[in-house]
Amino acid sequence: MHSIKHVLDDSALTNTTVTVAGWVRTFRNDRFIALNDGSTIRNLQCVIHQEQVDAVTRARFTTSAAVKCTGTIVESKGSGQRVEMQVTAVEVLGDSDAEAYPIQPKKHSLEFLREKAHLRFRTNTYSAIFRMRHQVSFGIHEYFDSLGYNYFHSPIITASDAEGAGEMFQVTTLPVEKPPVISAGESVDYSKFEGILNEYWETIRAFIENDNPIQYYSLSSFLAEFDIPSSVPNIHTGAIKIHPEGVQSIERLVKLTPDLLEKYHKSFGAWKEQDPSKNEQTAIMRKLLVGLYERLRDGRLGNKDLGYFKSQVEGICRLQGYQLRRSIGTDYMRMYSADDIPPFALSFFNIFEVLPNLVDYKKDFFGAESRLTVSGQLQAELAATALGKVYTFGPTFRAENSNTARHLAEFWMIEPECAFMDLHGDMDLAEGLCKHLIARVLKNSTDDLQFLDARLKEEEATKPKEQRAELGLIDRLKFVLENPFERITYSDAIEILLRSKPHQKKQFQFPVEWGIDLQSEHERYLVEKHFKKPVIVTGYPGKIKAFYMRTNAPGDFGYSDKGTTVAAMDVLFPGIGEIIGGSQREERLDVLEARMKEMHVPADELWWYLDTRRFGTVPHAGFGMGLERFVLFVTGMGNIRDVIPFPRTPKSAEF
RNA sequence: UCCCUGGUAGCUCAGCUGGUUAGAGCACAUGACUGUUAAUCAUGGGGUCGCUGGUUCAAGUCCAGCCCGGGGAGCCA
Numbered sequence: 001m002h003s004i005k006h007v008l009d010d011s012a013l014t015n016t017t018v019t020v021a022g023w024v025r026t027f028r029n030d031r032f033i034a035l036n037d038g039s040t041i042r043n044l045q046c047v048i049h050q051e052q053v054d055a056v057t058r059a060r061f062t063t064s065a066a067v068k069c070t071g072t073i074v075e076s077k078g079s080g081q082r083v084e085m086q087v088t089a090v091e092v093l094g095d096s097d098a099e100a101y102p103i104q105p106k107k108h109s110l111e112f113l114r115e116k117a118h119l120r121f122r123t124n125t126y127s128a129i130f131r132m133r134h135q136v137s138f139g140i141h142e143y144f145d146s147l148g149y150n151y152f153h154s155p156i157i158t159a160s161d162a163e164g165a166g167e168m169f170q171v172t173t174l175p176v177e178k179p180p181v182i183s184a185g186e187s188v189d190y191s192k193f194e195g196i197l198n199e200y201w202e203t204i205r206a207f208i209e210n211d212n213p214i215q216y217y218s219l220s221s222f223l224a225e226f227d228i229p230s231s232v233p234n235i236h237t238g239a240i241k242i243h244p245e246g247v248q249s250i251e252r253l254v255k256l257t258p259d260l261l262e263k264y265h266k267s268f269g270a271w272k273e274q275d276p277s278k279n280e281q282t283a284i285m286r287k288l289l290v291g292l293y294e295r296l297r298d299g300r301l302g303n304k305d306l307g308y309f310k311s312q313v314e315g316i317c318r319l320q321g322y323q324l325r326r327s328i329g330t331d332y333m334r335m336y337s338a339d340d341i342p343p344f345a346l347s348f349f350n351i352f353e354v355l356p357n358l359v360d361y362k363k364d365f366f367g368a369e370s371r372l373t374v375s376g377q378l379q380a381e382l383a384a385t386a387l388g389k390v391y392t393f394g395p396t397f398r399a400e401n402s403n404t405a406r407h408l409a410e411f412w413m414i415e416p417e418c419a420f421m422d423l424h425g426d427m428d429l430a431e432g433l434c435k436h437l438i439a440r441v442l443k444n445s446t447d448d449l450q451f452l453d454a455r456l457k458e459e460e461a462t463k464p465k466e467q468r469a470e471l472g473l474i475d476r477l478k479f480v481l482e483n484p485f486e487r488i489t490y491s492d493a494i495e496i497l498l499r500s501k502p503h504q505k506k507q508f509q510f511p512v513e514w515g516i517d518l519q520s521e522h523e524r525y526l527v528e529k530h531f532k533k534p535v536i537v538t539g540y541p542g543k544i545k546a547f548y549m550r551t552n553a554p555g556d557f558g559y560s561d562k563g564t565t566v567a568a569m570d571v572l573f574p575g576i577g578e579i580i581g582g583s584q585r586e587e588r589l590d591v592l593e594a595r596m597k598e599m600h601v602p603a604d605e606l607w608w609y610l611d612t613r614r615f616g617t618v619p620h621a622g623f624g625m626g627l628e629r630f631v632l633f634v635t636g637m638g639n640i641r642d643v644i645p646f647p648r649t650p651k652s653a654e655f
Numbered sequence: 656u657c658c659c660u661g662g663u664a665g666c667u668c669a670g671c672u673g674g675u676u677a678g679a680g681c682a683c684a685u686g687a688c689u690g691u692u693a694a695u696c697a698u699g700g701g702g703u704c705g706c707u708g709g710u711u712c713a714a715g716u717c718c719a720g721c722c723c724g725g726g727g728a729g730c731c732a
Contacts, residue, residue, distance in 0.1 A: 025693095026692085028691045032690080034692080043692095063682095078692070081692085098682085099682085099684085100665090102665070104665085104681075105693055106667085108667085111724060167730085398730085398732085402729080404729090405726080406732080411732070577731095639725090
């Protein structure tokens with residue numbers, strides 16, 4: 001048996017008899033089978049003669065039927081292909097009911113094919129993507145192996161919750177309904193939270209007093225419904241100043257304890273039904289409080305954001321033997337949504353639900369709370385400080401409720417880690433990897449790239465002129481391969497953004513100033529408008545980056561006198577955004593410990609990680625690259641769900 | 656999770672401001688043709704108009720809630 005790729009490419013096979021097998025793409029004119037076996041995107045045209053194959057058999061050459069053909073390879077009489085097979089023997093291996101088979105020989109939408117993920121490999125687009133995914137995967141091993149890196153398998157299950165890369169999936173064999181618990185008492189002593197509660201309230205108060213942008217009226221009458229008296233606030237148009245006593249009323253809302261919360265929640269529905277005019281007041285309160293909540297969540301209220309409050313509350317819980325069961329990090333777990341019960345949504349006790357007991361994880365399978373990994377980096381560092389150069393390449397899991405074209409709950413990540421390497425070496429390694437993979441794909445996936453390039457051009461043609469990409473897929477890959485990546489510091493990036501047209505015309509949704517996290521609109525401007533090529537940004541403010549990144553001092557690369565920066569680097573690609581995130585790691589024990597304390601990372605859980613700094617610590621660096629994001633780039637696809645065989649996303653794990 | 660947008664035949668979509676029997680192309684079936692290239696031509700079958708409730712003499716069309724998809728945002732790779 002020959003592969004169709006071999007038959008089409010090897011001219012020595014002309015005028016010989018071969019056997020091929022594959023799936024029918026189309027059967028034209030009762031004579032021509034376009035056969036594809038997945039070895040290449042091209043089909044072999046198998047010519048059937050009516051006198052040799054009866055009508056009943058011919059009727060079985062339906063789309064996607066599995067067929068085995070034996071015949072002579074000859075120069076094609078038609079113009080669409082170089083050679084074709086004059087079939088002498090044909091066998092249908094597996095029938096395919098044309099009426100029931102969902103994929104037809106025509107263009108389907110990607111959304112439709114995603115719902116048929118089990119069969120979409122039989123289409124040109126997806127077979128091309130997955131052949132290229134193989135080329136990229138294999139190229140990764142090839143690249144690191146050629147540089148002397150050891151392939152290292154980091155664990156998929158981890159008992160450490162301190163890796164700081166998003167929400168994690170829990171792994172447990174305990175019963176979900178009634179897990180064993182260690183009780184800390186009958187109920188939660190809320191006075192233990194007094195300090196953090198006041199801080200929470202102060203943050204909100206400052207916002208309401210200083211820059212509440214939402215217009216409202218009759219706050220007092222609304223609050224009166226809940227036995228929370230207030231006097232009539234001052235009302236202006238535009239920026240509203242709330243009367244001090246109105247502010248105090250909101251303070252009472254913030255400090256509603258769980259029992260009162262429950263009571264008010266129950267009366268709320270009836271209250272709304274009795275007097276429909278109250279709905280309007282609810283809408284106004286909703287606007288105010290939902291806006292406030294969103295700003296708090298996004299860290300737009302100054303120094304204190306929800307992340308800060310969460311870590312504080314977690315600390316108190318750990319100290320008291322309580323369990324923080326729900327928090328704002330996982331919105332869907334809130335007791336009452338901001339939409340339904342606006343005044344309650346802001347209650348501290350609504351956002352942080354505390355239970356007076358702890359699940360007894362000593363009785364769990366691993367004897368400790370365990371989760372699916374979000375990163376193999378910490379373990380890779382352990383190996384790198386012994387083997388010198390290692391890389392991990394495996395699945396990672398994020399339980400974020402992310403619903404975008406570039407996020408998955410399960411994805412594959414490459415994480416190299418190298419001892420005695422600084423940030424410059426890290427950047428060189430990252431750029432080298434990207435270019436190696438692009439070169440490999442250009443060399444080994446020519447047919448598939450040509451198909452995807454044409455597919456993309458067709459798609460672009462339907463877009464308005466100003467939205468079309470300047471370069472086609474293949475040209476884009478060649479451009480990235482042939483030009484050095486732009487390397488700039490975070491401070492430079494901010495300068496460029498401040499001088500940019502969109503900033504001066506106030507077209508950015510998020511304001512630009514030193515200290516902010518770059519929003520995707522900012523990244524996109526830098527990469528797609530300003531530099532028009534991949535950009536590596538280094539030296540981010542320490543405040544917005546992970547605890548293990550090395551703190552910069554004067555003279556260090558990426559240092560800024562505007563605030564503390566760390567030796568981080570993000571590689572930004574056009575259309576995809578952050579494709580690689582890496583850093584030089586903090587190798588100084590005292591600096592690392594101080595930073596962990598500042599960022600509320602529990603040092604005791606990570607004693608094993610800190611041991612690398614205790615015993616023979618060395619400068620080292622590494623990065624993480626999302627495989628699917630890279631495949632997205634080289635295939636020119638737009639949605640990450642189309643470049644992984646079976647995508648896992650919130651509310652979706654079929655197949 | 657938030658904002659925007661969509662859900663009509665197996666697929667892609669049309670259906671204007673509510674008004675008779677909801678259409679087209681492809682696919683499928685039957686027949687014709689036989690060197691085609693998503694073959695072509697003729698004929699035919701195929702619809703709980705996402706779900707639930709409401710407004711109306713009348714709802715695919717208007718309203719509310721829910722479910723699912725797409726785009727954008729946040730989280731990040």
